Amino acid sequence: MGMVNASTLRRWQYILGIVLIVVLGIHLAFRWPSYEQSISYPVVVNQILNYGYIAAIYILLYAALAHGLIGFRTLLLELWHWKYARITVDVVLIIIGVAVAVIGTIALTGAILTLAH
Numbered sequence: 001m002g003m004v005n006a007s008t009l010r011r012w013q014y015i016l017g018i019v020l021i022v023v024l025g026i027h028l029a030f031r032w033p034s035y036e037q038s039i040s041y042p043v044v045v046n047q048i049l050n051y052g053y054i055a056a057i058y059i060l061l062y063a064a065l066a067h068g069l070i071g072f073r074t075l076l077l078e079l080w081h082w083k084y085a086r087i088t089v090d091v092v093l094i095i096i097g098v099a100v101a102v103i104g105t106i107a108l109t110g111a112i113l114t115l116a117h
Contacts, residue, residue, distance in 0.1 A: 009070055009073070009074070012066070012070060013067060013070045013071065013074075016063050016066055016067040016070070017067060019059065019063045020060070020063050020064060020067060023056045023057075023059045023060045023063065024060065026052075026053070026056040027053075027056060027057065027060060030047055030053060044115060045115050045116070048112050048115045048116050049116065054112060057108065058105075058108065061101075061104045061105070061108060062101065065097060065100055065101060065104070066097070069093050069096070069097050072093065073089055073090070073093050076089045077089055
């Protein structure tokens with residue numbers, strides 16, 4: 001099993017950037033036309049009952065996390081050139097990514113379940 005090459009990661013970086021533009025647009029559309037009104041409790045509860053919005057929020061969480069980690073990996077590998085830099089960076093970022101994904105999923109799911117009931 002080999003490592004993922006740089007061109008594949010770059011392609012995923014671009015795809016995730018496009019996904020982020022779309023889901024961030026969806027998220028911001030729910031804040032239109034009045035931000036203050038859109039964050040009131042009844043409106044937030046109504047949004048949480050919209051499965052499309054929930055899906056967009058989860059996609060936003062995971063796409064932003066992956067996009068950020070790939071970019072950070074690229075930056076770190078441009079700075080470090082020692083023998084085991086690539087494997088060390090990959091392992092550490094995978095551990096961080098899984099931890100942030102789990103914590104983010106628990107937090108988002110808890111907020112959704114709290115507001116939906």
